[in-house]
Amino acid sequence: MDFLTLIQVLDSTVRLATPLLLACLAGLFSERAGIFDIGLEGKMLAAAFFSAAVASITGDVWMGLGAGILASIALSVVHGLASITFRGNQLISGVAINFLAAGLTVLIAQDWFSQGGRTPSLIGAGRFEPVILPGAETLAGVPLLGPIYSELISGHSILVYFGFLMVPLTWWLLYRTRFGLRLRAVGEAPEAVDTAGISVVGLRYMAVGICGILCGVAGAYLATALQAGFVKDMTAGRGFIALAALIFAKWRPWYALYACLLFGLLQAVALRYQNIDLGVFVVPVQVMDALPYILTVVILAGFVGKAIPPRAGGEPYVKER
């Protein structure tokens, strides 16, 4: 593999890791507040459809992004109602949301566009264009650093930079602000937060809301930046890979970045090479597909470090009387 190929693989790693990263951070907020969320996939899918649909109708990708975020938040509210207000089963609610999004997106797409459950291809201002960082063209000729800067760092859509910026921001919010402390506390010991006179319900809704916004951006990125338009089931399990990355990262923001980059790399390699010939034996492409899930199971099994979820995760909080 030569240097240029390496750069290209890493470049597509960054592209493919972004939706995973955004969804993973979304899940991080929710699960750190004690609300399990296996509906990341559904929220991304709904956001992908509505962002592409509105972007193609209005011709403005920012309107599309807004619509995508709203759609994702709407599903978050359903999840919040089920798991916070009505103290239902959070896992079942997540499953329902995934199916709701999978069905409704195709249903509405067929009704609006009659193109077999897809949106028209987005063109021009209906899509997020790559951002060329200053000096990328002039520096491209510089050996080694030139291609890294102009190919790998520059030339992504603005949502990619947003996603990567969210990592330190999430870290700062969770570990350096009062809100973050309370959010983490509500996922570990909600009764303590309640005793301190802070609303458990309010904090959890806020966490679920942030989760909705980030999933919305992730979905919009899929449909308006990575690809040009919505197709049926376009998230293709990314919500679950993000969930896997979240566990792999043991619910911590910086590790989430590394996990998503790793899983993005696996996707990029699987996309570029079908079967990898290691000389001794051939690694089939299916191994690359399954590797994120296998790694997560290994981590969960506690053979390589133990992944311990937030203590109050998945349990509805009942105020004492």
Added chain:
Amino acid sequence: MDKMPAWADAVLVPLISLILAALLSALVIIGIGEDPIAAFQLMVDGALMRSSGWGYTLYYATNFIFTGLAVAIAFHARLFNIGGEGQAMIGGLGVALACLYIPWPNWYVALVGATVSAALFGALWALIPAYLQAKRGSHIVITTIMFNFIAAAVLNYVLVNLLRPQGAMDPATARFPEATHLPTFQDMFSTAAEPMFRGAPANVTFFLAVLACFLVWLLIWRTRLGYEIRAFGFSESGAKYAGISPVKITVVAMLISGGLAGMMALNTTMGEAERLVMNATEGAGFIGIAVALMGRSHPLGVLLAALLFGFLYQGGAELALWTNIPRELIVVIQALVILFTGALDNMVRMPLERTFLAFRKPARPDGRSAQSGPAE
């Protein structure tokens, strides 16, 4: 005392949830500019008014009975087995291997052999998540989700690289030998004068599914193991105190669950396609969740809910054929049923409970309410 009667909890709550889901589905149909009543009539006509429609309805119901029972039995042990899809995929592999590589003399011996093989493969696929939950505390929901994806990759590899016949393009096995073909309802019930269930895929595995319902009922409510599973589901610490091993119950419940999910493949792979294809499960593993929730994890409830979903599936196919409503409408209905019966059931239960309590006569001085019978 301050509870509503058991029949209301078992019948009324799911019924109201179902009505809510149906109303919302009707709104969705209106939203896309179609007539919900006409759509419902079309579904009834297509799924229930002809014997071939029933043939499809019962075919789908067979799948859902198996996966519904799988989810239900895990629910009794308070385990959420979301991996029915993966277990059914691997179960399909078991069916295919049994049918392709063992020379069966006739179909009923083949059915017994394939059933054992399917259940074994499905159970094995559930074993690792069960073991990890029991021994290492890894959350079974997450591990079974991961195992669904791993199963898809495994099946993909096996079909593309190992079992695909020479020269074939699509990732599927060769056709199973003639001796393993199961009799369909058409073979069984048609008379020379009157053909029945023409072309419909329903086959003898439907009766196997009904038998499975009965056996699961027997297991859960009439055996020691079933009692232990239910006790464990009610209270893990209580069960432990009574000398019930959590590891044993978790593993055994998941093995039975995985085995039942794996047996679903008998219907699709051996009964219908007569070869193993990539997407043999058609999402039935997930529909099992809706079926188990609606059926309140009771085998009879699962049977009824599976019939309802079988009707919805066949009716949905009719809708997609004759109207502008895509098949995904069924996915929406399925989602709403899961949402209302599984996650939002407190939304229905809380007001219902209040209503019941309001109608109850005030308590007597000795502290017993007038209406409470010995059953409570």
